[in-house]
Amino acid sequence: MTAAEVTAATELRAEQDRGRKVAQNREKWAQGRTYVSAGVILIWCLAPAYWMVVTAFRDVGFTYDTSLLPTHVTLDNFNTAFDTSFGNHFGQALLNSVFIGLVVTLVSLLIGVFAAYALARLNFRFKYLVLGFILGASMFPGVALITPLFQLFTNIGWIGTYQALIIPNISFVLPLTVYTMTSFFREMPWELEESARVDGCTQGQAFRKVIMPLAAPAIFTTAILAFISSWNEFLIASQLSSDRTQPVTVAIASFAGAQPNQIPYTAIMAAGTIVTVPLVILVLVFQRKIVAGLTAGAVK
Numbered sequence: 001m002t003a004a005e006v007t008a009a010t011e012l013r014a015e016q017d018r019g020r021k022v023a024q025n026r027e028k029w030a031q032g033r034t035y036v037s038a039g040v041i042l043i044w045c046l047a048p049a050y051w052m053v054v055t056a057f058r059d060v061g062f063t064y065d066t067s068l069l070p071t072h073v074t075l076d077n078f079n080t081a082f083d084t085s086f087g088n089h090f091g092q093a094l095l096n097s098v099f100i101g102l103v104v105t106l107v108s109l110l111i112g113v114f115a116a117y118a119l120a121r122l123n124f125r126f127k128y129l130v131l132g133f134i135l136g137a138s139m140f141p142g143v144a145l146i147t148p149l150f151q152l153f154t155n156i157g158w159i160g161t162y163q164a165l166i167i168p169n170i171s172f173v174l175p176l177t178v179y180t181m182t183s184f185f186r187e188m189p190w191e192l193e194e195s196a197r198v199d200g201c202t203q204g205q206a207f208r209k210v211i212m213p214l215a216a217p218a219i220f221t222t223a224i225l226a227f228i229s230s231w232n233e234f235l236i237a238s239q240l241s242s243d244r245t246q247p248v249t250v251a252i253a254s255f256a257g258a259q260p261n262q263i264p265y266t267a268i269m270a271a272g273t274i275v276t277v278p279l280v281i282l283v284l285v286f287q288r289k290i291v292a293g294l295t296a297g298a299v300k
Contacts, residue, residue: 056270063265077270086256090271091252097231104169104230105223112177138175142235144256150239158241168236173226184218246277
């Protein structure tokens with residue numbers, strides 16, 4: 001090898017080394033930007049929840065304390081949240097929300113799973129038009145439905161009843177259920193069901209013994225999302241509920257304190273903490289199933 005070739009090879013290796021260093025630096029900067037962005041988003045999303053928890057444990061005399069760390073810690077605010085002497089019915093509202101959420105979730109799954117299976121597996125006229133109408137129904141703003149729903153339920157005597165809260169919630173949750181399950185059923189191989197039919201199963205048995213167990217992650221995820229959506233609903237419930245049937249979202253918004261014109265911020269924050277904790281625990285405990293359901297069907 002001549003001296004010129006050696007020099008050229010050396011320069012080439014040096015150029016390659018510089019290229020690798022540049023690529024590594026770019027990768028490090030990209031990772032750094034990703035971590036910074038994730039940190040900003042995390043702080044932005046969790047800061048209100050953190051302040052809610054801090055205020056919930058703070059003595060009422062220090063409600064407006066601006067310290068970022070918990071100070072003057074007390075549990076009296078949680079006792080106040082459940083106290084009925086001021087006309088608050090937070091305990092009953094918790095039971096109402098659980099009952100409404102469970103009924104809405106079960107009914108939505110019962111209807112949505114069969115509807116999604118039909119839209120994904122069966123061929124019939126106007127199938128995509130039906131799916132379009134289902135998705136279009138979810139685009140109506142809730143504020144546009146309050147007046148007709150109030151008029152309808154007043155005429156039939158349903159104002160202040162559980163069915164006045166459950167039926168509108170089902171109409172809000174059902175499109176999400178149908179769309180999520182339809183996407184999953186479409187990705188499921190037909191051969192599984194056909195094999196069960198060949199082995200002697202009826203269509204109903206194949207659906208129950210083969211399709212449903214495989215669809216469990218998607219069903220579980222849809223159930224969690226449906227329950228959370230029903231649990232957080234406020235607009236319709238604020239107009240159609242009574243003191244006996246109001247959910248926690250309405251109960252917290254109507255909290256009253258010892259003084260007529262004084263808003264009990266610490267008690268409200270304590271109630272908000274109580275309402276939020278079950279959802280957080282639910283998501284943390286079943287996060288693997290939720291992720292599995294959300295990614296189900298993404299890869300065949």
